[in-house]
Each structure stands twice: as structure tokens, then as C-alpha cells.
Amino acid sequence: xxxxxxxxxxxxxxxxxxxxxxxxxxxxxLGIIIGALPGLTATMGVAILLPFTFGMDPVSGLLMISxxxxxxxxxxxxxxxxxxxxxxxxxxxxxxxxxxxxxxxQAGIALGTATLSSFLGGTASVLVLIFLAPVLAGFALEFSxxxxxxxxxxxxxxxxxxxxxxxxxGLIAGFLGLxxxxxxxxxxxxxxxxxxxxxxxxxxxxxxxxxxxxAAAEAFKSLEDxxxxxGMAAALGRIIPPWSTFRRILGTIVxxxxxxxxxxxxxxAGADIAAFVAYNEAKRFSKTPENYGxxxxxxxxxxxxxxxxxxxxxxxxxxxxxIPGDAVTAVMLGALTLQGLQPGPxxxxxxxxxxxxxxxxxxxxxxxxxxxxxASLRFMGRILQMPKSILTPAILALCIVGTFAINNSxxxxxxxxxxGVIGYFMQKWDFPASPVVLALIMGPMAEASFRRALSLxxxxxxxxxxxxxxxxxxxxxxxxxxxxxxxxxxxxxxxPPAGQGAVEATK
Amino acid sequence: MSHAxxxxxxxxxxxxxxxxxxxxxxxxxxVAIAAIVVAQDFPATTLETDVGPxxxxxxxxxxxxxxxxxxxxxxxxxxxxxxxxTPAAERPSYGAVALGIAGTAACLLAMDYVGYGIAxxxxxxxxxxLMGRRNLLMNAVIAAxxxxxxxxxxxxxxxxxxxxxxxxx
Numbered sequence: 001x002x003x004x005x006x007x008x009x010x011x012x013x014x015x016x017x018x019x020x021x022x023x024x025x026x027x028x029x030l031g032i033i034i035g036a037l038p039g040l041t042a043t044m045g046v047a048i049l050l051p052f053t054f055g056m057d058p059v060s061g062l063l064m065i066s067x068x069x070x071x072x073x074x075x076x077x078x079x080x081x082x083x084x085x086x087x088x089x090x091x092x093x094x095x096x097x098x099x100x101x102x103x104x105x106q107a108g109i110a111l112g113t114a115t116l117s118s119f120l121g122g123t124a125s126v127l128v129l130i131f132l133a134p135v136l137a138g139f140a141l142e143f144s145x146x147x148x149x150x151x152x153x154x155x156x157x158x159x160x161x162x163x164x165x166x167x168x169x170g171l172i173a174g175f176l177g178l179x180x181x182x183x184x185x186x187x188x189x190x191x192x193x194x195x196x197x198x199x200x201x202x203x204x205x206x207x208x209x210x211x212x213x214x215a216a217a218e219a220f221k222s223l224e225d226x227x228x229x230x231g232m233a234a235a236l237g238r239i240i241p242p243w244s245t246f247r248r249i250l251g252t253i254v255x256x257x258x259x260x261x262x263x264x265x266x267x268x269a270g271a272d273i274a275a276f277v278a279y280n281e282a283k284r285f286s287k288t289p290e291n292y293g294x295x296x297x298x299x300x301x302x303x304x305x306x307x308x309x310x311x312x313x314x315x316x317x318x319x320x321x322x323i324p325g326d327a328v329t330a331v332m333l334g335a336l337t338l339q340g341l342q343p344g345p346x347x348x349x350x351x352x353x354x355x356x357x358x359x360x361x362x363x364x365x366x367x368x369x370x371x372x373x374x375a376s377l378r379f380m381g382r383i384l385q386m387p388k389s390i391l392t393p394a395i396l397a398l399c400i401v402g403t404f405a406i407n408n409s410x411x412x413x414x415x416x417x418x419x420g421v422i423g424y425f426m427q428k429w430d431f432p433a434s435p436v437v438l439a440l441i442m443g444p445m446a447e448a449s450f451r452r453a454l455s456l457x458x459x460x461x462x463x464x465x466x467x468x469x470x471x472x473x474x475x476x477x478x479x480x481x482x483x484x485x486x487x488x489x490x491x492x493x494x495x496p497p498a499g500q501g502a503v504e505a506t507k
Numbered sequence: 508m509s510h511a512x513x514x515x516x517x518x519x520x521x522x523x524x525x526x527x528x529x530x531x532x533x534x535x536x537x538v539a540i541a542a543i544v545v546a547q548d549f550p551a552t553t554l555e556t557d558v559g560p561x562x563x564x565x566x567x568x569x570x571x572x573x574x575x576x577x578x579x580x581x582x583x584x585x586x587x588x589x590x591x592x593t594p595a596a597e598r599p600s601y602g603a604v605a606l607g608i609a610g611t612a613a614c615l616l617a618m619d620y621v622g623y624g625i626a627x628x629x630x631x632x633x634x635x636x637l638m639g640r641r642n643l644l645m646n647a648v649i650a651a652x653x654x655x656x657x658x659x660x661x662x663x664x665x666x667x668x669x670x671x672x673x674x675x676x
Binding site: 033034037040048168169171172175176178179182186188189191193194216219220221223224225387388389390392393394396397398400401404405408410413414417420421424425428429431447451454455457458459 | 524527528531532535538539542545546549550552553554555556557558559560563564567568570571574575577578581599600601603604606607608611612614615618619623627630631634635637638639640649650653654657660661664665666667668669670
């Protein structure tokens with residue numbers, strides 16, 4: 001088979017370039033650290049390292065950047081699981097069940113599962129890239145503004161699934177997030193909305209809000225219980241899940257990886273969308289959906305394999321069509337151009353040996369990510385052995401510095417603090433934070449794509465039902481939104497009384 | 508906060524939770540109304556085929572008003588929970604939370620003047636003391652080490668400059 005032969009040749013070439021392998025290892029390690037730190041994302045990591053690749057040969061430079069990309073997507077899950085600090089937006093989905101597992105003393109298994117799922121999802125996505133790139137490239141071209149709008153609406157419908165006890169409170173949190181997402185420059189006309197004259201608010205302050213709602217709010221909550229303040233955080237426990245447990249979640253990993261690859265192919269949709277969609281579908285197909293949100297291992301596996309499955313998909317569109325699948329591949333496109341390589345169909349024809357050497361290197365990057373990830377878990381687990389009276393202040397300091405690092409702006413830190421206070425009160429009265437984060441991710445995409453699609457269709461709304469992909473996604477979104485409500489009505493309870501969760505939360 | 512669904516059927520609602528939920532619904536409704544009022548001043552679009560910058564904020568705000576109304580009705584209709592006294596040892600220490608939040612705000616404000624090092628070091632020391640650690644010397648040492656470690660990671664390893672402080676520039 002052509003691809004297999006070329007891949008073998010590429011692996012052979014790679015073995016003759018040990019420096020490239022060293023740089024790949026460096027990239028993966030840096031990527032994991034960058035991904036784990038709040039405020040720093042894989043995109044920033046790739047952007048920071050890009051200038052260093054100027055003097056390198058194409059394979060070394062691109063492998064180092066790929067290593068940062070892959071490590072960065074995975075790294076966010078570590079602090080999300082241990083400390084409920086999502087290192088990356090995609091890890092916000094992992095934090096929902098990952099941190100609950102840590103509270104149960106199963107942090108080790110959660111981390112091990114996240115690492116294995118990331119490895120499997122990412123490796124499978126690179127294999128899809130290698131063998132199915134020309135076949136799947138055409139799919140990306142089917143997506144225009146109306147399909148992006150429908151995908152965003154589908155993503156938003158997941159709010160009903162992650163709302164927990166009260167769907168009404170979850171929807172309120174979601175629509176508040178959507179309203180917050182309108183703060184900034186209007187996507188079509190550039191008019192500043194609700195900025196109050198502050199130029200810092202011209203872009204949606206997504207990451208400061210996410211860090212505040214998740215990490216800072218949890219840290220403030222730690223301050224209120226005298227017993228918790230002096231106690232240890234949690235135990236790490238076993239890292240590698242037993243085979244019987246892993247076999248149970250293998251189907252979830254396969255499905256989530258597939259979803260991640262498809263979403264990665266779509267321009268503008270990245271690992272964060274893939275993680276939430278994978279979570280929702282895993283819950284939909286689960287025999288025990290009531291366990292989701294309480295510390296379900298399959299949820300962690302779904303989020304991580306979905307997010308890392310996105311990497312191959314995003315690279316596929318970038319390499320075959322020259323269209324970046326997400327922000328990271330947009331920066332990588334620059335790296336390719338700097339190396340004198342033009343992404344597109346001719347890349348595979350004119351530079352086939354270089355491309356397949358790169359593919360072989362990407363597979364090696366994921367193996368390195370697995371080894372480095374598993375090896376560092378015991379060390380990272382020591383974080384949990386710290387008394388909370390030291391860990392909580394350290395978390396808050398990290399939140400402040402990580403938020404500052406985004407734009408070198410103390411204004412962003414102020415937003416993080418405000419979000420932390422609001423998140424603390426939201427926790428107290430059972431308003432979930434995840435819908436706010438989901439809305440901040442999907443809201444801008446939904447509005448911009450809708451308005452663009454409307455302009456492209458000359459003001460006619462028929463794009464909502466005449467384009468097949470759009471219509472299907474909107475139908476699935478309606479189904480996803482209405483199903484939890486219909487289930488509640490069918491069970492004869494209606495929506496649970498408001499504040500019922502608050503009674504449980506104070507016990 | 509757990510995302511777990513609440514067990515059982517319709518559990519009761521404590522008076523303070525009922526009031527808090529109604530206050531939150533009221534506040535969110537007020538935000539939604541304010542958003543609609545401000546959106547009236549957004550300029551009309553110049554594109555015939557565009558809905559304009561105000562449409563989506565108004566739609567979201569209307570949805571919020573409807574949802575807050577439903578929440579308020581559900582809250583008023585919920586049965587009352589029986590009174591239960593929380594033992595003193597289990598009562599949450601809201602004073603510590605308030606001090607923690609105030610300390611974080613103070614750190615943020617101070618950082619602009621005195622820089623990352625002093626602001627963060629003092630902040631960490633204060634929080635550790637607030638959380639019950641009584642060995643002040645050890646608190647100071649740990650605060651200094653953590654401050655230095657975070658600085659080394661961000662400023663040196665990742666080339667992210669941290670505030671020097673206007674007093675030292």
C-alpha cells in the first residue's frame with residue numbers, strides 16, 4: 001500500500017535525524033507544561049516557539065511545533081482533574097467529571113485514563129490523516145457559514161445535558177454566557193457592544209472568565225470549611241485503570257475520537273468544541289447517564305479522546321487544503337510557509353517524503369506524550385499531598401499570574417476575580433458554571449456564522465432548512481435540548497423545584 | 508458544586524435558599540432588562556441583509572427574562588424544608604471567604620504599584636495564615652519559595668513578563 005510504504009520510509013528517515021526526535025520530545029514536554037498552566041494554551045505555546053524554528057530544518061521545526069500542539073491539548077487535563085483548573089478551554093469539559101473523581105480519591109485512575117485516551121485518540125486521528133486525507137478533505141469544503149451556525153447551535157444544545165439537577169438554572173447560566181459573549185466588537189459591523197469605553201473588552205474575555213468560574217471559585221469555597229482548610233487534598237491512588245474498566249470505556253474512546261476527527265476537519269471548530277460534543281454523545285449513548293457529572297470515568301475518556309482526536313482532523317484540513325482547522329493550525333500554517341512549503345494538494349505530490357517523515361514523527365510524538373505523561377503523573381500527584389492551606393493560596397496565585405499572562409493585563413485579572421466571586425455564589429445555589437463556558441465558546445461562532453449565512457443567502461432564512469448538513473445538525477440540536485425536558489415530564493416530576501440542589505449542597 | 512441530579516422527588520426549600528434564588532432571579536432579570544435598554548442605542552445596520560448588532564443580545568435577554576420568570580414561579584411553589592440547625596463546628600466560615608476575596612482584590616491592586624514579587628509574596632503569606640497555619644516563619648518561607656517558583660516558570664521558562672510595579676520602574 002502506497003501510504004504504508006511511504007510511512008515506513010518516513011520512519012527510516014526519522015531514525016537518521018535524532019536531533020528531530022530530541023526536539024519532538026522537547027516540544028511534547030513543553031506542550032504538556034504549557035497546557036497544564038492556566039491562562040496558557042497550545043496556541044500560545046506554538047506561537048512562542050515558532051521563531052525558534054526559523055533556523056531549523058523543516059522536519060525538526062515542524063515536529064517540535066507538533067509536539068507542543070499535542071502535548072498542549074493533553075496537558076490541560078492534568079490540572080483540570082487534580083485542581084479543577086482547566087489549563088485549556090477543552091479541559092473545561094474534562095474538569096466536570098475529572099475533579100469529581102479526584103474528590104472520590106480516584107485522581108490517579110482519572111489521570112491515567114485521560115493520558116491513555118489522549119494517546120489513543122490522537123494516534124488514531126493521525127492515522128486517519130495519513131490514510132484518509134484526500135477522501136476527507138472534500139468534507140471540509142461542504143462547510144460554510146450556515147453549517148458553522150448549525151454546529152454552534154448543536155454545541156449550545158449540550159447545555160441541557162450538562163445542567164445537572166435543574167435544567168432551568170443551567171439554561172439561565174447558558175443564556176447569561178451567551179449575553180456575556182456579545183460583549184465586544186460586533187462581528188459584522190465592528191461596533192463595540194457593552195464595552196463601557198474599555199478597549200480591553202473589545203474581545204470576549206473567555207479564558208479569564210473560565211479560570212475564575214472554575215478554579216478561583218473552587219479555591220474560595222475551600223476557604224469556608226475549617227476542616228478542609230487544614231486537611232490534605234486527596235490521594236492519587238492507582239494510575240493505570242484495570243483492563244475490565246478500560247474495556248468498558250473503549251467504545252466511548254472510539255466514538256469520541258471519530259467525533260473529534262470530524263469536528264477538527266471543520267474550519268473554526270477546535271478541541272474545545274470537540275471535547276464538549278464528545279462528552280454529550282458519550283452521555284447519550286451511556287447505559288448510566290445519571291452518573292455523568294458525579295465522577296464518571298467514561299466522561300473523562302470521551303473529553304480527552306475527542307479533544308486529541310481533533311488534532312489530526314485540524315491538521316488534515318490545513319495540510320490538504322491550506323485551510324487551518326483551528327487557531328493552532330493557523331499558526332502552524334505560518335510555520336509551513338516559513339519553511340518554504342505550500343499546503344495544499346501539491347504538498348503531498350511534490351514533498352511526499354517530507355510529509356510522510358512528518359507523519360511518522362507525529363506518531364512518535366504521541367508515543368512520547370504517553371510516556372512523558374504517565375511518567376510525570378506520580379510527580380504531579382504529589383500536588384495532592386500538599387496541605388490545602390498551602391495548595392489553595394498557590395492555586396489562587398497561579399490563577400492571577402496565568403490570567404495576567406494572556407494579555408499582560410491586570411484588567412483581565414480583575415475579570416477573573418469577578419468571575420470567581422460570581423462562580424462561588426453560583427456554586428452555593430446550584431447554578432452550573434459549565435454552561436457559561438460552553439456559551440462563551442459557541443456564542444460568538446453562532447452569531448457570526450448566522451449573520452454571515454443570512455448575508456450570503458441575501459436575507460433569506462431558507463439556509464436553515466434547505467442545506468442538508470445544517471438541517472440535520474439543527475434537528476439533532478432540538479432533540480438534544482428537548483430530550484432531558486421530555487424525560488423529566490415523562491417521569492411525572494416536571495423540573496425539580498428550584499434550589500433543591502442548594503439544600504443538598506449545604507449538607 | 509456537584510452537577511449530580513438531586514435525589515428523590517420534591518425535597519423542600521429552606522427559607523434562605525428560597526430568598527437567595529428569588530434575589531438571583533431578580534438580579535439576572537435586571538441585567539437582561541439593562542441589556543435590552545442599552546441595545547436600543549446600538550446603530551442600525553448598513554447591510555440590508557443583516558439583522559444588526561442589537562438582535563442577538565435582545566433575543567438572549569428575552570430568553571433570560573422568560574427563564575427567570577419560570578425559576579421564580581418554581582421557587583415560590585416549592586414546599587418548605589423542615590428546620591434543621593447546623594452544628595457550630597460545621598457552619599461555613601463566610602468571614603474567611605470574604606477576607607480571601609478582599610485579599611485577592613488587594614493583591615491585584617497592589618501589583619500595579621509594587622510589582623508581582625511583593626504583592627504575591629504578601630498575598631500568599633496572608634492566605635496561608637488565614638487558612639490556619641500558625642507558624643509565621645514557615646509561612647513566610649513557603650510564600651517566598653512559591654512566589655519565586657511561579658516567577659521562574661513564567662518569566663524565565665516561558666518568557667512571560669510579570670509586572671515590575673510603577674514604584675520601581
